[in-house]
Amino acid sequence: MAKFQGAIVVDREKCKGCGICASICPTKSIGMSKEVNGKGYHFAILVNEETCVGCASCGHICPDGVITVYRAKVE
Amino acid sequence: MTLNEICKPENLVYKKTSLLTDKVMHYCPGCGHGTIHRALMEVVDEMGLQDKTIGVAPVGCSVLAYDYMNVDMQEAAHGRAPALATAIKRLMPEKFVFTYQGDGDLAAIGTAETIHCCNRGEPILMVFVNNAIYGMTGGQMAPTTLEGMKTATSPYGRDVHKVGWPLRITEMIAPLNGVWSVSRHTVHTPAAVQKLKRAIKKGIEDSMAHKGTCFIEVCSSCNSGWKMNPVDANKWMAEHVLEYFVPGDIKVDGQMVR
Numbered sequence: 498m499a500k501f502q503g504a505i506v507v508d509r510e511k512c513k514g515c516g517i518c519a520s521i522c523p524t525k526s527i528g529m530s531k532e533v534n535g536k537g538y539h540f541a542i543l544v545n546e547e548t549c550v551g552c553a554s555c556g557h558i559c560p561d562g563v564i565t566v567y568r569a570k571v572e
Numbered sequence: 573m574t575l576n577e578i579c580k581p582e583n584l585v586y587k588k589t590s591l592l593t594d595k596v597m598h599y600c601p602g603c604g605h606g607t608i609h610r611a612l613m614e615v616v617d618e619m620g621l622q623d624k625t626i627g628v629a630p631v632g633c634s635v636l637a638y639d640y641m642n643v644d645m646q647e648a649a650h651g652r653a654p655a656l657a658t659a660i661k662r663l664m665p666e667k668f669v670f671t672y673q674g675d676g677d678l679a680a681i682g683t684a685e686t687i688h689c690c691n692r693g694e695p696i697l698m699v700f701v702n703n704a705i706y707g708m709t710g711g712q713m714a715p716t717t718l719e720g721m722k723t724a725t726s727p728y729g730r731d732v733h734k735v736g737w738p739l740r741i742t743e744m745i746a747p748l749n750g751v752w753s754v755s756r757h758t759v760h761t762p763a764a765v766q767k768l769k770r771a772i773k774k775g776i777e778d779s780m781a782h783k784g785t786c787f788i789e790v791c792s793s794c795n796s797g798w799k800m801n802p803v804d805a806n807k808w809m810a811e812h813v814l815e816y817f818v819p820g821d822i823k824v825d826g827q828m829v830r
């Protein structure tokens with residue numbers, strides 16, 4: 498079976514820090530930043546680059562549509 | 573692989589549709605309105621219907637939906653979206669016409685418009701966002717507020733013996749002859765969003781084929797009105813709201829299935 502590695506890019510200035518993406522990520526790859534953005538929100542970040550599988554669940558649930566998802570085949 | 577190696581255009585699997593504008597939505601963090609806007613616009617995008625779509629925005633938190641959805645839209649007076657959509661669809665029967673309304677809009681002040689639009693079988697898609705509260709005005713009780721639920725105007729919890737039971741308007745309009753399809757959805761999990769998108773696609777196809785009114789209720793959280801954080805609000809919705817407003821198909825292709 499081919500292995501996939503994923504990655505997400507969060508528009509940190511538009512993220513409202515709701516935490517819903519982190520709560521539904523099946524691999525628990527998302528956490529909230531310690532820093533805040535211009536609006537004072539703790540934005541979402543990829544806390545574990547190895548575990549993201551690029552399933553796009555976070556992209557589909559983000560109320561503000563600020564997550565872009567990539568997925569690449571490894572080897 | 574490094575992040576830079578993965579984040580290349582050829583590896584892209586998901587990004588926001590261009591049918592949502594780049595404006596920052598004014599919704600509270602975690603509000604279901606944003607997810608529902610996106611699901612709707614993704615389907616319109618996937619079906620290539622941007623130029624054929626006309627939406628009608630409500631009064632309520634989603635009053636500015638026309639600023640976020642990158643399609644032609646009109647703004648209706650409170651509760652009157654189905655009346656406006658009726659006129660639009662009759663003047664331009666080849667268009668895909670939808671309404672987007674909250675529970676205060678569709679099931680309180682606009683009850684008459686809702687019922688008569690459905691009874692006439694206007695071939696439009698009605699998207700009904702039920703968050704069991706008047707979000708915009710500060711969290712007052714709506715017809716859909718659950719029994720015992722505390723709101724600004726029911727501080728001791730909804731007393732059904734005084735103000736009536738939570739209104740299942742979706743089940744009410746389903747048996748009307750003009751209504752072609754009715755279902756209830758949610759957007760609190762990625763799988764639920766996918767399911768909603770499939771229902772929207774069918775609703776667009778069937779309303780464009782003039783089968784009758786297609787009606788989709790989406791149970792959504794209003795974490796500000798419910799006074800919870802966004803993640804807890806979604807949990808609370810799954811445990812309480814969906815127990816009373818049960819998701820699933822109610823009418824399929826003109827036949828009642830529940």
Ligand SMILES: Cc1ncc(C[n+]2csc(CCOP(=O)(O)OP(=O)(O)O)c2C)c(N)n1
Pocket residue numbers: 631632633634650673674675676677678681701703705706707708709714794
């Ligand atoms: C004619 C009229 N009556 C009352 C109002 C005040 N008002 C604005 S939004 C709203 C209720 C909105 O609730 P809902 O439709 O559930 O939308 P939500 O904000 O929850 O998404 C009310 C009563 C108004 N704007 N116009």
Ligand code: SF4
Pocket residue numbers: 503504505521522523524525526527548549550551552553554555556566
């Ligand atoms: S793409 Fe999937 S695995 Fe990766 S962060 Fe998003 S939800 Fe988690």
Ligand code: SF4
Pocket residue numbers: 507511512513514515516517518519540541558559560561562563564602
């Ligand atoms: S779901 Fe979207 S807005 Fe909410 S924390 Fe995640 S990226 Fe930010």
Ligand code: SF4
Pocket residue numbers: 598599600602603604605633703707708793794795796797
């Ligand atoms: S008040 Fe409720 S419905 Fe309105 S934007 Fe906030 S969470 Fe959404």
Ligand SMILES: [Mg+2]
Pocket residue numbers: 632674675676701702703704705706707714
């Ligand atoms: Mg409401």
